[in-house]
Amino acid sequence: MTLTPNRLSADRLSADRLSADGLATDGLATDGLTSEADVEAFVVQRYGAGAQAVEAALCCPVDYDPRFLAVIPQEVLDRDYGCGDPSTHLREGETVLDLGSGGGKIAFIAAQVVGATGRVIGVDMTDEMLGLARAAAPEVASAIGFDNVEFRKGKIQDMRLDVAASEAFLAEHPVSDFAGLTAYEAFGQQQRAERPLIADASVDAVVSNCVLNLVAHEQKTSLFAEIFRVLRRGGRAVISDIVSDVEVPPQLRADAELWSGCISGAYQEEAFLQAFTDAGFYGVTLDKRDGAPWQVVEGIEFRSVTVVAYKGKQGPCMDHGQAVVLKGPFSSVVDDDDHVYKRGVPTAVCTKTFDILSKAPYAGMFELLEPAEPVDPSTAPVFDCAPPTAAATPVPGGSARRQVAGLVSASGTAGCC
Numbered sequence: 001m002t003l004t005p006n007r008l009s010a011d012r013l014s015a016d017r018l019s020a021d022g023l024a025t026d027g028l029a030t031d032g033l034t035s036e037a038d039v040e041a042f043v044v045q046r047y048g049a050g051a052q053a054v055e056a057a058l059c060c061p062v063d064y065d066p067r068f069l070a071v072i073p074q075e076v077l078d079r080d081y082g083c084g085d086p087s088t089h090l091r092e093g094e095t096v097l098d099l100g101s102g103g104g105k106i107a108f109i110a111a112q113v114v115g116a117t118g119r120v121i122g123v124d125m126t127d128e129m130l131g132l133a134r135a136a137a138p139e140v141a142s143a144i145g146f147d148n149v150e151f152r153k154g155k156i157q158d159m160r161l162d163v164a165a166s167e168a169f170l171a172e173h174p175v176s177d178f179a180g181l182t183a184y185e186a187f188g189q190q191q192r193a194e195r196p197l198i199a200d201a202s203v204d205a206v207v208s209n210c211v212l213n214l215v216a217h218e219q220k221t222s223l224f225a226e227i228f229r230v231l232r233r234g235g236r237a238v239i240s241d242i243v244s245d246v247e248v249p250p251q252l253r254a255d256a257e258l259w260s261g262c263i264s265g266a267y268q269e270e271a272f273l274q275a276f277t278d279a280g281f282y283g284v285t286l287d288k289r290d291g292a293p294w295q296v297v298e299g300i301e302f303r304s305v306t307v308v309a310y311k312g313k314q315g316p317c318m319d320h321g322q323a324v325v326l327k328g329p330f331s332s333v334v335d336d337d338d339h340v341y342k343r344g345v346p347t348a349v350c351t352k353t354f355d356i357l358s359k360a361p362y363a364g365m366f367e368l369l370e371p372a373e374p375v376d377p378s379t380a381p382v383f384d385c386a387p388p389t390a391a392a393t394p395v396p397g398g399s400a401r402r403q404v405a406g407l408v409s410a411s412g413t414a415g416c417c
């Protein structure tokens with residue numbers, strides 16, 4: 001089922017400035033964005049308005065599974081400002097965090113996928129969007145027979161901060177002098193440490209639909225670090241977003257309406273994938289990439305992609321005598337840690353890499369070779385993550401793995417931790 005074609009013609013976008021049908025942007029300042037605060041204020045204004053009146057210009061059409069839409073109130077479906085469907089990657093029983101949950105559509109779909117044993121937390125910073133989602137939640141709960149969704153107010157680049165708690169503090173202790181500011185800062189520090197909005201390693205999956213591009217550029221590194229922080233080891237991020245084919249130039253970056261319209265805050269596509277790697281994820285996969293651009297602005301293509309990335313490669317590299325064989329069809333592949341695997345060549349790996357290669361997204365790509373005699377983990381040696389010069393050296397005998405002719409080490413330049 002295709003939801004509302006929230007599409008603005010490329011012609012209209014290319015012409016002068018985007019006025020978004022005079023709908024959500026009425027009365028908004030349209031000066032250039034010069035600071036992170038500008039970005040945030042403009043995004044809040046635009047999506048506050050977009051929660052009240054449907055804005056056809058925001059984000060692109062998506063085919064959601066109609067089975068999951070049936071229980072979602074129409075006013076939420078009408079305010080679909082997404083560009084993909086990360087919920088297709090969720091599983092029963094999982095705890096899911098939806099970044100920039102808006103009217104709650106993805107959270108409500110996720111609630112049905114994870115079922116009564118799972119739970120879903122939506123985070124958004126716009127009161128009107130939170131109001132829309134919270135008002136719809138009881139209707140969804142009664143239709144599906146369980147209540148497993150909640151919506152929290154927060155900034156996705158700073159998910160230790162409970163914004164509602166901070167607002168309550170400020171209402172009681174308005175800041176008018178330096179002492180007041182110090183008290184507010186102390187409250188914030190304590191609250192972050194003792195009652196974070198989203199705790200470390202507390203969710204199985206982080207999903208997001210067309211939101212990361214809206215975060216100020218200076219805060220995007222913190223945003224990725226936060227996604228990584230809240231995921232448990234073994235968890236994954238599934239992010240649908242808009243990316244550009246080339247880097248967005250400064251004059252477009254400064255355009256408040258193009259920014260809040262999910263365009264000029266977009267990552268260049270390759271840089272988007274790199275941001276996951278830089279944050280510590282492995283197995284970064286371009287799961288879906290729209291061939292046709294959603295918009296073309298000043299010759300730059302903006303399209304929707306869905307990326308899946310996994311957490312769990314950090315930690316020591318131990319040698320349990322294991323090896324893998326790349327099945328093909330590529331003659332060789334290199335992973336994010338510069339491990340090289342040649343088709344048909346038994347390749348020694350540390351136990352952490354062995355474990356990672358045995359499951360998604362690599363499952364089925366490698367033959368997994370265990371040693372004839374299991375290695376006692378308590379006495380296992382450290383795996384040699386030496387540079388590639390040593391990697392081509394066959395490892396001498398001792399285990400079944402080591403008796404495989406031509407065995408090489410997959411050691412990379414930087415190890416895998």
Ligand SMILES: C[S@@+](CC[C@H](N)C(=O)[O-])C[C@H]1O[C@@H](n2cnc3c(N)ncnc32)[C@H](O)[C@@H]1O
Binds near residue numbers: 080
């Ligand atoms: C394009 S809409 C997408 C809404 C929803 N994911 C959907 O699929 O319809 C962006 C949403 O992200 C929220 N948002 C934008 N930047 C945010 C930030 N830094 N922190 C929290 N929420 C943010 C906005 O308030 C808005 O509700």
